Amino acid sequence: MARRLPSQPPNLPGFSYVRVLGSGGFADVFLYEQNLPRRQVAVKVMLAEVVTSQVKQMFQAEANLMAQLSTHPSILTVYQASVSADGRPYLVMELCSAAIGQRYRTHPLAVPEALSVGVRIASAVETAHRAGVLHRDIKPSNILTTAYGHPVLSDFGIAATLGEAEVTEAIGLSIPWSAPEVLLDETSGTIASEVWALGATLYSLLAGRSPFELPGKENTSSELIQRITKGRPQPLDRPDVPARLEQVLLRAMSKKPAARQRSVLEFIRELQSVETELGLPQTPIEVAMDDWALATADDPEDRTRIKGVMSVDPSGSRRRRRRPSTSQTVTRAPTSTVARESAGSTPGSSAPVRPRWSRALTLSIAACAVLVVALAITAAFVLVKVSSNTEIPAVRDLSGRVSDGTIVFTWSDPGLQPTDTYQVAVGDQPPSVQHATEFRVDAKPGATVCVTVTVNRDGKTGDPSAPKCVERADAP
Structure with a gap:
């Protein structure tokens, strides 16, 4: 079957055409040089004869998806997307080798x-x-x-x-x-x-x-x-x-x-x-953590803080002034000779007026303080309980038996999460990774096989099980 000829490269502002890189069923890929910043790029251009509303949607979806994902080190980087003067959508991408x-x-x-x-x-x-x-x-x-x-x-x-x-x-x-x-x-x-x-x-x-x-x-x-x-x-x-x-x-x-x-x-x-x-270094898993972007989002802890109004004092330093609550009324003593004298000042002085708190309000504040302490103790207890639930479980009931000439090791699920795995080690050999709670070993008559099982969670291992050794008896 004859291959079609590449389409005519479009005239793209800010780019200079160099040569054809490849052709596909829906698009051609051309090598362009971007003028600013100066670099070579691959430009994927839709074929004019296949540009329909559905194909345009597909192309737009590809541009959006790759733009969202291309920060990943193993996903091709997309620099920009647009439509050429002749109506063909195109993507400007990182130049890579095939x-x-x-x-x-x-x-x-x-x-x-x-x-x-x-x-x-x-x-x-x-x-x-x-x-x-x-x-x-x-x-x-x-x-x-x-x-x-x-x-x-x-x-x-x-x-x-x-x-x-x-x-x-x-x-x-x-x-x-x-x-x-x-x-x-x-x-x-x-x-x-x-x-x-x-x-x-x-x-x-x-x-x-x-x-x-x-x-x-x-x-x-x-x-x-x-x-x-x-x-x-x-x-x-x-x-x-x-x-x-x-x-x-x-x-x-x-x-x-x-x-x-x-x-x-x-x-x-x-x-x-x-x-x-094989004794090779493990290639690292390149998967972003779920909380990697929290630093750029609203701080959840910040939502629990009292928001104040920033003001500047005459010295030029910034200080935070608490915004008064509309649901509470603070009773201050009237600006009188009694108030000023209780503050150690004489009538007519410019000494600050100190508020006289009612006994009821003082008792309320004390009660709130006790409540805060109690809540803090409760929260600490809850946090301890939650953290204990996130510990990596350990296999406690590893058992083994001989079945039809094969040694079969089994254990109960200690509470794995969906992404957890078992690492099953036979003697000093590198462990095998699996999800099943059964492991079979072919052993010669008279051989003894020892196995330990460890739970792996997000690349971290918990405590290994106690070794279980089973001997395959000689055939009668």
Whole structure:
């Protein structure tokens, strides 16, 4: 099939056209030089023949989404968006390389690089999910590389919010990396389908082909759809790919969404566990904390403070004057000789007049003080109780048995939160990460296997369980 020629680059004020970078189904990408500030940028321009009201909405949504998310280190940065003089919408983006999406077919990524790329791109997807956004087109060609070698996720062109995904038609999906339920029109996108796409993308970077693509055979769209919805991916024919990594990817590409990792964050942690097993440094998770922006928002504590009126005294220093309450009346003694004499002044002096507080008001203030102290003690008790509930739980009832030649360790859920995981360590080996409360070990007759289980919460581990050792007796 002949490829179409790129469209005519538009005349953009403040930019000088350099050359064509690439073409897609809905847009062309050109290299421009921005005049101020001086830099090279990639400009994505919609094709005139496809500019409809729906496509314009998609393009505007992409601009807004990428602008909101592009502060993430693994999401392509968008500088600006507008409409050219000839009516074509365009995006001005950071100039990146498409090397990963181009070279993986001839030079598949090494395992350490693939794991690092997987963690970083998955971190971008997890960040989008926390913002309520599905990407819906995760694939190798949408992974670019910055000038500093950092992978970034691009092309949110068919992204949808999590709430809209169930009713929004998927437009322009990429079949080789789309989940079975998406291809069968059961959904246009979910978190589970994004996990599938991440697994398929990482598989592709390691295999040099998409998961259901068969070398030397028909790989038409209909053939691929048939294999994705009916079959299983071909094994990764690479001796340097550990079995644990292949298991993680196969789980991500399970036919049933419920069998996959429950979130992208869980997928990331399983990739990190593979890095640990290989003796590699863990690629950090790039997910913003929920409270990172509190410093720029209204301080919740500030809402409990008494707001005063700032005034300036004759010396020029600022002091806070308390705003009188409209619900309280302060009784002052009249400005009289008695008041002034009680303050130690003589009639006609300019000494300040001190208020004479009624006994009832004094008792009220004392009672309020006692109440404040009592509330403070109660609040401290509540805080202690809340903080105790956020402690990382520990497994206390680890048990083991031999079943059909396999040693099976089980335990009860000590109270995990949805994002918590178990780290199961066998002897001195690096721990395995999982959510299940069962762990199986194949052991030779006569061997003794010792296991400890620790709960991991947000990268921090709690107290490990007491070691449990089980011996597989020799066969009779």
